[in-house]
Amino acid sequence: MADRPDYGWNGRLGLGTPQGNPTVEAEFRRLMPAGVEYCTVRLNSSSAEPRQRLLDYLQHLPEFVRRYASMRLDGFMFACTGSSYFLPDSKGREYADAAAGILGAPVILAADAIAAWLQQQQATSIVLLSPYPDWLNRPAMQYWERHGYQVKGCAQVDIGTDNTYAIYDQHSTDAAAAAAKLLDTAADAFVISGTGMPGLPLIKKLRAEGRAVVSSNLALAHAALAGLGLAPNSPDRWLLHD
Numbered sequence: 001m002a003d004r005p006d007y008g009w010n011g012r013l014g015l016g017t018p019q020g021n022p023t024v025e026a027e028f029r030r031l032m033p034a035g036v037e038y039c040t041v042r043l044n045s046s047s048a049e050p051r052q053r054l055l056d057y058l059q060h061l062p063e064f065v066r067r068y069a070s071m072r073l074d075g076f077m078f079a080c081t082g083s084s085y086f087l088p089d090s091k092g093r094e095y096a097d098a099a100a101g102i103l104g105a106p107v108i109l110a111a112d113a114i115a116a117w118l119q120q121q122q123a124t125s126i127v128l129l130s131p132y133p134d135w136l137n138r139p140a141m142q143y144w145e146r147h148g149y150q151v152k153g154c155a156q157v158d159i160g161t162d163n164t165y166a167i168y169d170q171h172s173t174d175a176a177a178a179a180a181k182l183l184d185t186a187a188d189a190f191v192i193s194g195t196g197m198p199g200l201p202l203i204k205k206l207r208a209e210g211r212a213v214v215s216s217n218l219a220l221a222h223a224a225l226a227g228l229g230l231a232p233n234s235p236d237r238w239l240l241h242d
Helices: 024-031 050-059 061-068 082-086 089-103 110-120 134-146 164-169 172-182 200-208 216-226
Strands: 011-018 036-043 075-078 107-109 125-130 150-156 189-192 213-215
Touching: 011 024, 011 050, 011 061, 024 036, 024 200, 024 216, 036 061, 050 061, 050 082, 050 089, 050 134, 050 164, 061 089, 075 089, 075 110, 075 216, 082 089, 082 110, 082 134, 089 107, 107 110, 107 216, 110 189, 110 213, 110 216, 125 134, 125 172, 134 150, 150 172, 172 200, 189 200, 200 213, 200 216, 213 216
Parallel strands: 011 036, 011 075, 075 107, 125 150, 125 189, 189 213
Antiparallel strands: none
């Protein structure tokens, strides 16, 4: 059709990623099907305190999305899970709705996308894999318990510091080593929380073993693409390093 753009003829999505995160765009590049493009805005904060940075990313989201100016988007993906763990749902939704009003397009929060995927799977119990230090891991577990999920176990990747920037130095092998401790736990689904630690190689391996597993990035891709009537690329198209 003549009104379809040359790039993104099946959809154009906005993507908000924390300022130092090198993983989000790399994973979405592998997840997006042909004809869908995403345009990134960096979520930034001048705070040296990691908890405050997480809050800034969501509280200032309406300001960040104004950087798209008149660009028309079909949806926006907020690729930071930890922000939702510190705010009441109504408050997080308030910031997301304000941003959606500016964009004229739906805004999907990473934590909401995970919840939507779990509901589709009819999961009621989860195992949580997190690269978070304790100050963030505890609210993460409490968040999912508050939302009605039984957290059967939590495997933490030790990043060696309380500063979440160190998450960006982790590898999927670090996640796999942590996950191995809880693979025998009986739960409906395995949730890899956080957008900064590479997760696709581990997801591909676990799904090949028949396990129900999702990450923040993969859940966001599912939710955003569902709005376009599409689905993420299958694992055989993820072009991962051996």
